[in-house]
Amino acid sequence: MKIAVCVKRVPDTEARIKVGADGKSIDESGVKFVLNPYDEFAVEAALKLKEAAGAGDVTVVSLGGDASQETIRTALAMGADRGVLLKVDGGTMDPLPIARALADELKAGGYDLVFCGKLAVDDSSHGTGVLVAELLELPVVSAVSHLTIANGKGTAEREIEGGVEVVEFELPAVVTTEKGLNEPRYPALKGIMMAKKKPLEVKPITLGAGGLEVESLAYPPERPAGRIVGEGPDAVPALLDALRTEAKVL
Amino acid sequence: MADILVVLEQRDGTIKRVGLEALAGGRALADKAGGAVHAMVLGPPGLKTDVAAAHGADVVVVTADEAVRLYQGNRYAAAVAARAQGGAYAAVLLGATALGKDLGPRIAARLGCPLAADVTALEYDTGIVVSRPVYSGKAVYRLRVTAPTCVITLRPNNFMPVEATRAGTVEPAALPVAGNRAARTVQVKEPERAALDVAEASIVVSGGRGLKDPEQFKLLEELAAAFGGSTAVGASRAVVDAGWRPHAEQVGQTGKTVSPNLYVAVGISGAIQHLAGMRTSKVIVAINKDKDAPIFKVADYGIVGDLFEVVPRLTAEVRKIRGN
Numbered sequence: 001m002k003i004a005v006c007v008k009r010v011p012d013t014e015a016r017i018k019v020g021a022d023g024k025s026i027d028e029s030g031v032k033f034v035l036n037p038y039d040e041f042a043v044e045a046a047l048k049l050k051e052a053a054g055a056g057d058v059t060v061v062s063l064g065g066d067a068s069q070e071t072i073r074t075a076l077a078m079g080a081d082r083g084v085l086l087k088v089d090g091g092t093m094d095p096l097p098i099a100r101a102l103a104d105e106l107k108a109g110g111y112d113l114v115f116c117g118k119l120a121v122d123d124s125s126h127g128t129g130v131l132v133a134e135l136l137e138l139p140v141v142s143a144v145s146h147l148t149i150a151n152g153k154g155t156a157e158r159e160i161e162g163g164v165e166v167v168e169f170e171l172p173a174v175v176t177t178e179k180g181l182n183e184p185r186y187p188a189l190k191g192i193m194m195a196k197k198k199p200l201e202v203k204p205i206t207l208g209a210g211g212l213e214v215e216s217l218a219y220p221p222e223r224p225a226g227r228i229v230g231e232g233p234d235a236v237p238a239l240l241d242a243l244r245t246e247a248k249v250l
Numbered sequence: 251m252a253d254i255l256v257v258l259e260q261r262d263g264t265i266k267r268v269g270l271e272a273l274a275g276g277r278a279l280a281d282k283a284g285g286a287v288h289a290m291v292l293g294p295p296g297l298k299t300d301v302a303a304a305h306g307a308d309v310v311v312v313t314a315d316e317a318v319r320l321y322q323g324n325r326y327a328a329a330v331a332a333r334a335q336g337g338a339y340a341a342v343l344l345g346a347t348a349l350g351k352d353l354g355p356r357i358a359a360r361l362g363c364p365l366a367a368d369v370t371a372l373e374y375d376t377g378i379v380v381s382r383p384v385y386s387g388k389a390v391y392r393l394r395v396t397a398p399t400c401v402i403t404l405r406p407n408n409f410m411p412v413e414a415t416r417a418g419t420v421e422p423a424a425l426p427v428a429g430n431r432a433a434r435t436v437q438v439k440e441p442e443r444a445a446l447d448v449a450e451a452s453i454v455v456s457g458g459r460g461l462k463d464p465e466q467f468k469l470l471e472e473l474a475a476a477f478g479g480s481t482a483v484g485a486s487r488a489v490v491d492a493g494w495r496p497h498a499e500q501v502g503q504t505g506k507t508v509s510p511n512l513y514v515a516v517g518i519s520g521a522i523q524h525l526a527g528m529r530t531s532k533v534i535v536a537i538n539k540d541k542d543a544p545i546f547k548v549a550d551y552g553i554v555g556d557l558f559e560v561v562p563r564l565t566a567e568v569r570k571i572r573g574n
Binding site: 011014017019093094095099122123127128135139140141142158159160161165170178179180210212213214215218219220224227231232236239240244247249 | 320321323324327347348349351352354355356358359360362363364365366367368379382383384385386387388389390391392393394395396397400429430431432433434435436437438439440441445446447449450453497498500503504505511512521522523526529532533534535541546548549550551552553554555556559560562563564567568571572
């Protein structure tokens, strides 16, 4: 089975985010970057399928600057076989040109399955995987938390509000991964050593123009300072009074 | 002319509130841009769509077909794209629900247009400008749409439904034939205990590690029952990762983003990734024994104390008020 996984380099979820001097992007100095957490589920899903089949090939594809090589190496250290970096300068807030570049790379690959994280925790567009599938005219199931693949067919479950959708599909297909699908492995030392020798192809590309122009990046409005209404259970009446008369939510 | 197309979401034949929120957003845009609001709804025959006209839809496009009783991404996308391509829509709006997050990019791909997801504010100034939180809510982008059309998903509970009666002329539209992309929703499994989803509740009572034991979540379930109505129990990442609660209840960066009227954080310290999921709640209450816990920095009202004493008292007092 030939599998591709799309991954993205993103700031660590615990990182402090500083708006840059241009007021349109973040100041990346001192920010720790990681493999997007949802993409870890995607890599793990691909590796599990390959292991279960006893054969296969897992290609990791990322779009980004040179530093994204490190992100690809993380996935290779988990066990993926090869990497491709679609190298770009800068980016766009419109996910369509990014999906087009990924789809262009993937379409000739003959992949049975393409995995993507359901969203990247930086821009949270939760669009790229589905866009890629649509551009490749493949079936897609997004935000999958349970998956079985057998005999060229798949069954996936996705959490919806107050329920779970069960979706059947045929390969080739695209699946985007939700937390709960699996427990991503940590790269072992041996994997990290091996990853250094795995092939990683760097292909410079030019992104198409997007249709969303950044006007500004700013901090969210501060919440007005709150107050401690008291200590212990005796503070409960004061709290309820505030919720009823001040906040008017009860 | 800049018409707006709003895709309404139905479940079991009932149009969901999030669609009415999108209608309010669409109506405001259309009024400023001098266009009309067209609503579109797909579902089984016999759909009741009066609510769309009552909330600002000039036209209601109805695709009633047994094949879309359940959400079918491929079929929905084909129908909405066909409608959008036949009009002059400045935007296609949807709620950023499980359905909207799946359908939005499908439509954007078919229209070859930008996607702005999980938007919290819409403006019109010679064109559409959206605000969308990024980096887990630590920053907010304002983005100007420079394309002739775009797909926008709106974060639930950010736009208030507005009653604005319009003609709501019903236009039936046939479901386009199925393409060759074979993926089909075959079933929706309902949970054994029909709990309200944390992302749709107007009151959320969330618990963290401070509860010490999964059994203690019954304290929060009792408090939620005392509030009654549209109240759901949520959980922090720590307790979901520990297997105490299902992922569907997780609030925060790798869980759900919620904006209820009232968010009660019990025994939750307030890690950045948790705050990311609840900081847009209207009113936040924190109950924590550590007076220096970061949760108190975002809370409107706090009680410092032992939750095992505070919560039962709160439940008792809320019962008195609500009569539950």
